Amino acid sequence: MKPLKLGVIGLGDICHAYLSNLQKYPDRIELYACACRTPARAEEKKETYGFRKAYADGDSLIADPEIDVILNLTTPGAHYYYNLEAIKAGKHVYSEKPLAATFAEGMEIMELARQKGLYVGCAPDTFMGSRIQTIRRLMDEGVTGRIVGGTVSCISHGWEWFHPNPVFFYQAGGGPVLDIGPYYMTALLSLLGPVDSVCAMGVQPEAERMIHSGEKAGQHFPVDPDIMTSVMAVLKFRCGAVVNYTMCWDAWDSLVPRMELYGEKASVVMPDEDPNGGPNLFGGDLLVKDEATYRWKNMPRKEGDEEIPWEIAEVKHPYSAVSFVENNRGIGLVDMAEAIAEGRRNRASGDMALHMLEVSEAILVSAREQRYVQTHTDFERPEAMPQI
Ligand SMILES: NC(=O)c1ccc[n+]([C@@H]2O[C@H](COP(=O)([O-])OP(=O)(O)OC[C@H]3O[C@@H](n4cnc5c(N)ncnc54)[C@H](O)[C@@H]3O)[C@@H](O)[C@H]2O)c1
Incomplete structure (x- = not known):
C-alpha cells in the first residue's frame, strides 16, 4: 500500500510516544509535516522525527494539499476545531481523546465525515493491546461465558x-x-458493545490545585466549576451487563483493581495498583478464575504456574515491528491507514469515540441532574485483533 x-x-508531552512509534510503520504512514x-518547537520536531515540513500553525498545515x-x-x-477543519479540507482525521469537548461537537464532526466519506479515528487505542485483546479472546472462545457485570x-x-x-x-x-475515563470506557465498549443507560454522582472537593512538577511547580490554578473530580457511576450495557465505574482525582491511593469483569463461567481481573496502569496500558497481568479450577491464574502465565487449562495464550501483536505490550500509542492510526487501503472499518473508530463521549457526558448529566440518562448512538464493536 502507498503510505x-x-x-x-x-x-507537546504526548507527541514523542506517538511519533517514535509511528516511525516504525513507514510503509503505512509517512511523517510528512508537523505544526x-x-x-x-515545530522545527525541532521536524529534525528529530524527519518530517519534510514544519508549520507555525495548524490551519496552514491543514491547507497543505499533499497531506x-x-x-x-x-x-x-x-x-473540535482542528478535527472539523481537517474534515472540511477533505482529510482523514485521527484525534487524541476526547474526539471533542462535547457530544454535540462530536456529532458534528462525525456527521461531516460521513457526508464526505472520510475516516475518523480516535484514541485511546490501548484496547488493541495484548491485555484487553486477551480478555476479548477469553470471551470469544467461551472461557468467561456471558459477561453479566464488572467494575472499573x-x-x-x-x-x-x-x-x-x-x-x-x-x-x-x-x-x-x-x-x-476514556481508557476504561473504551476498553469496556470494545468488549461489551454500546451502553444503554447510566446513573451517577459526582463532586469537586477542591476548587484550586497546585502544579507539582516542571518549571511551574508551586503555582496554583483554579478548577473549572463544571468539572467533577470524583465521579461514581453505574453503566447498564445493551448486552445486559451492569458495570460500576469510579473515576477519582481526590484520593491518595487505592488497592481496588483497575478493572474486573464477571462472566457466567469466569471472572477476569486487572490487578494493577498504579493508577496509570489498567486499560491505560497495552499489556500487563491478568488474573482469571473459572468454575473448573476455582483458583486465580495469571495470564500471561508466570514462571512456576500450572498450565492454563484453556487452549488460549496471550494474544500476540499482529504487526511485526513492535511487541504487543509496549507503549504502542498510534497503532489505532496505523490500523486506520490499513483500513482505508482495504476499505474496511477501523478499530479505534470515530463512531465508538462518539458513543464514548455520549456516555461520558451522560454520566456528568446524571450526576448534575440526579437522574438516569439514556444513550442513543450506536457503533459496531471493533473486530478482535488477529492472532499471529
Ligand atoms: N501527556 C500525557 O501523558 C497524555 C497521555 C495520553 C493522552 N494525552 C492527550 O494528548 C493530548 C495532548 O496532551 P499533551 O499532554 O501532549 O498536552 P501539552 O499541553 O503538553 O501539548 C499540547 C500541544 O497542543 C498545542 N495546542 C494546544 N492548544 C492549541 C490550539 N488552540 N491551537 C494550536 N495548538 C494548540 C500546544 O501548543 C502543544 O504543542 C490531550 O488530549 C491529552 O489528553 C496526553
Whole structure:
C-alpha cells in the first residue's frame, strides 16, 4: 500500500510516544509535516522525527494539499476545531481523546465525515493491546461465558503531580471522566458493545490545585466549576451487563483493581495498583478464575504456574515491528491507514469515540441532574485483533 502522508498538529508531552512509534510503520504512514504554535518547537520536531515540513500553525498545515490524514495531538479544547477543519479540507482525521469537548461537537464532526466519506479515528487505542485483546479472546472462545457485570476504577490524586502543564486537565473537555475515563470506557465498549443507560454522582472537593512538577511547580490554578473530580457511576450495557465505574482525582491511593469483569463461567481481573496502569496500558497481568479450577491464574502465565487449562495464550501483536505490550500509542492510526487501503472499518473508530463521549457526558448529566440518562448512538464493536 502507498503510505498516507501525515500532518501532526500539537507537539507537546504526548507527541514523542506517538511519533517514535509511528516511525516504525513507514510503509503505512509517512511523517510528512508537523505544526506547533511555537515555531522553534515545530522545527525541532521536524529534525528529530524527519518530517519534510514544519508549520507555525495548524490551519496552514491543514491547507497543505499533499497531506492525507491529520493527527490531532492538541489539548482537548482544540480537538473540535482542528478535527472539523481537517474534515472540511477533505482529510482523514485521527484525534487524541476526547474526539471533542462535547457530544454535540462530536456529532458534528462525525456527521461531516460521513457526508464526505472520510475516516475518523480516535484514541485511546490501548484496547488493541495484548491485555484487553486477551480478555476479548477469553470471551470469544467461551472461557468467561456471558459477561453479566464488572467494575472499573481509577483512583489517584490527579495529574498535576507529574504533568508540567496540567491546567487543561481541569478545564472543559477534562476532568477524570473525559481524560482518564476514556481508557476504561473504551476498553469496556470494545468488549461489551454500546451502553444503554447510566446513573451517577459526582463532586469537586477542591476548587484550586497546585502544579507539582516542571518549571511551574508551586503555582496554583483554579478548577473549572463544571468539572467533577470524583465521579461514581453505574453503566447498564445493551448486552445486559451492569458495570460500576469510579473515576477519582481526590484520593491518595487505592488497592481496588483497575478493572474486573464477571462472566457466567469466569471472572477476569486487572490487578494493577498504579493508577496509570489498567486499560491505560497495552499489556500487563491478568488474573482469571473459572468454575473448573476455582483458583486465580495469571495470564500471561508466570514462571512456576500450572498450565492454563484453556487452549488460549496471550494474544500476540499482529504487526511485526513492535511487541504487543509496549507503549504502542498510534497503532489505532496505523490500523486506520490499513483500513482505508482495504476499505474496511477501523478499530479505534470515530463512531465508538462518539458513543464514548455520549456516555461520558451522560454520566456528568446524571450526576448534575440526579437522574438516569439514556444513550442513543450506536457503533459496531471493533473486530478482535488477529492472532499471529
Ligand atoms: N501527556 C500525557 O501523558 C497524555 C497521555 C495520553 C493522552 N494525552 C492527550 O494528548 C493530548 C495532548 O496532551 P499533551 O499532554 O501532549 O498536552 P501539552 O499541553 O503538553 O501539548 C499540547 C500541544 O497542543 C498545542 N495546542 C494546544 N492548544 C492549541 C490550539 N488552540 N491551537 C494550536 N495548538 C494548540 C500546544 O501548543 C502543544 O504543542 C490531550 O488530549 C491529552 O489528553 C496526553
